[in-house]
Amino acid sequence: xxxxxxxxxxxxxxxxxxxxxxxxxxxxxxxxxxxxxxxxxxxxxxxxxxxxxxxxxxxxxxxxxxxxxxxxxxxxxxxxxxxxxxxxxxxxxxxxxxxxxxxxxxxxxxxxxxxxxxxxxxxxxxxxxxxxxxxxxxxxxxxxxxxxxxxxxxxxxxxxxxxxxxxxxxxxxxxxxxxxxxxxxxxxxxxxxxxxxxxxxxxxxxxxxxxxxxxxxxxxxxxxxxxxxxxxxxxxxxxxxxxxxxxxxxxxxxxxxxxxxxxxxxxxxxxxxxxxxxxxxxxxxxxxxxxxxxxxxxxxxxxxxxxxxxxxxxxxxxxxxxxxxxxxxxxxxxxxxxxxxxxxxxxxxxxxxxxxxxxxxxxxxxxxxxxxxxxxxxxxxxxxxxxxxxxxxxxxxxxxxxxxxxxxxxxxxxxxxxxxxxxxxxxxxxxxxxxxxxxxxxxxxxxxxxxxxxxxxxxxxxxxxxxxxxxxxxxxxxxxxxxxxxxxxxxxxxxxxx
Numbered sequence: 001x002x003x004x005x006x007x008x009x010x011x012x013x014x015x016x017x018x019x020x021x022x023x024x025x026x027x028x029x030x031x032x033x034x035x036x037x038x039x040x041x042x043x044x045x046x047x048x049x050x051x052x053x054x055x056x057x058x059x060x061x062x063x064x065x066x067x068x069x070x071x072x073x074x075x076x077x078x079x080x081x082x083x084x085x086x087x088x089x090x091x092x093x094x095x096x097x098x099x100x101x102x103x104x105x106x107x108x109x110x111x112x113x114x115x116x117x118x119x120x121x122x123x124x125x126x127x128x129x130x131x132x133x134x135x136x137x138x139x140x141x142x143x144x145x146x147x148x149x150x151x152x153x154x155x156x157x158x159x160x161x162x163x164x165x166x167x168x169x170x171x172x173x174x175x176x177x178x179x180x181x182x183x184x185x186x187x188x189x190x191x192x193x194x195x196x197x198x199x200x201x202x203x204x205x206x207x208x209x210x211x212x213x214x215x216x217x218x219x220x221x222x223x224x225x226x227x228x229x230x231x232x233x234x235x236x237x238x239x240x241x242x243x244x245x246x247x248x249x250x251x252x253x254x255x256x257x258x259x260x261x262x263x264x265x266x267x268x269x270x271x272x273x274x275x276x277x278x279x280x281x282x283x284x285x286x287x288x289x290x291x292x293x294x295x296x297x298x299x300x301x302x303x304x305x306x307x308x309x310x311x312x313x314x315x316x317x318x319x320x321x322x323x324x325x326x327x328x329x330x331x332x333x334x335x336x337x338x339x340x341x342x343x344x345x346x347x348x349x350x351x352x353x354x355x356x357x358x359x360x361x362x363x364x365x366x367x368x369x370x371x372x373x374x375x376x377x378x379x380x381x382x383x384x385x386x387x388x389x390x391x392x393x394x395x396x397x398x399x400x401x402x403x404x405x406x407x408x409x410x411x412x413x414x415x416x417x418x419x420x421x422x423x424x425x426x427x428x429x430x431x432x433x434x435x436x437x438x439x440x441x442x443x444x445x446x447x448x449x450x451x452x453x454x455x456x457x458x459x460x461x462x463x464x465x466x467x468x469x470x471x472x473x474x475x476x477x478x479x480x481x482x483x484x485x486x487x488x489x490x491x492x493x494x495x496x497x498x
Contacts, residue, residue, distance in 0.1 A: 038191035048183035055176035117160035122150035149337025159324035301479035315383035418463035425456030
């Protein structure tokens with residue numbers, strides 16, 4: 001490709017790029033501003049909030065199981081007009097015409113008993129039967145009142161689901177609350193990663209524009225030197241190749257910036273087209289992180305610790321269930337009430353009669369060919385496996401925290417070294433460019449200086465990215481902000497539940 005044609009093509013691309021930029025808003029952001037924007041409007045935040053709301057209402061439903069339940073039972077009306085098979089007093093069956101209406105209403109109050117797994121209940125009710133006149137009977141009305149009844153249903157030696165759920169469900173909700181905080185810190189980490197993608201692309205584009213300008217200038221200078229015989233044709237060809245390479249790098253940098261900008265815009269949930277103007281972090285925060293302190297925060301704040309406890313409790317729950325299914329089951333039912341029947345409503349509440357019911361139901365496995373025992377052994381084996389897995393995962397988690405703290409100290413030092421290397425490479429490039437213009441060095445040395453400056457720039461931005469990503473990774477791992485010295489566990493009450 002002719003150099004002038006390539007230059008013209010790149011110029012048209014630049015004009016097109018500038019035209020597009022002029023048509024969109026420019027958003028000026030630094031790293032912390034990007035993270036604040038992400039944690040307020042990003043689609044991932046809405047997903048995390050929705051997941052937590054589901055867990056919240058699931059926990060509220062669990063709490064309702066331990067509160068008194070008031071139930072209204074009513075049949076208004078139940079009309080039956082048909083010919084049915086009726087058992088007669090002499091033991092025979094005959095088809096008779098029936099025509100009646102049954103209405104009933106009652107209120108029950110019931111409450112589970114966590115300590116025993118039973119249930120107590122109390123209530124009141126009234127029932128009325130209207131028999132319509134036919135060829136056999138006249139119209140009749142009768143009432144059955146139950147002004148008061150109460151009782152107890154108590155499984156004996158059975159599995160107490162209420163007791164175990166009372167242990168496990170609060171752990172499930174606490175784990176969900178801390179998982180929500182971890183999701184928010186994951187948003188911060190992803191936002192920081194995309195921020196540096198755009199920043200890296202912007203700096204590369206600036207460098208590409210600069211390199212293209214310098215390459216074109218040097219090509220013009222070299223062409224003049226070639227015409228007067230001061231440089232060889234091979235050197236001129238190398239300069240021309242460098243200029244063409246600068247054009248290609250500029251086009252690639254523009255594409256990279258466009259791609260990374262779209263990814264950041266989509267992540268932040270910005271619907272309209274926007275151009276970012278990002279400011280790189282100028283100074284590193286000054287604080288020290290002690291490994292044991294970070295580990296203490298991680299144990300206190302992370303959902304992992306709650307998850308370990310929950311899994312152990314669930315394995316014990318299954319052992320208790322298997323043991324309960326491996327022994328006789330007794331269900332005791334007790335009830336007491338007052339009742340009366342009459343053809344007049346007022347008389348249905350006079351001279352009340354008491355009624356008592358006692359039921360003891362036994363269920364005992366006699367021969368199940370070892371099935372119950374096998375279930376118990378499986379539950380015990382699973383509990384042992386869970387305990388081993390939790391123990392290993394706990395060790396791995398603690399080791400991960402300590403390693404991340406050590407790595408954080410290293411990446412801080414790497415930023416300072418990379419910045420100094422970048423400064424040296426910039427100075428060397430400026431000196432080399434000046435010396436080449438006056439013909440003091442060869443083009444090979446100049447190309448080496450260009451590559452060293454690009455490597456130094458990329459190394460510095462990468463070191464800066466590594467530091468901040470390590471910082472936000474450590475924040476997510478401990479749910480603690482070491483820069484501002486505050487916990488990052490969010491209050492569940494601050495999340496909208498509607």
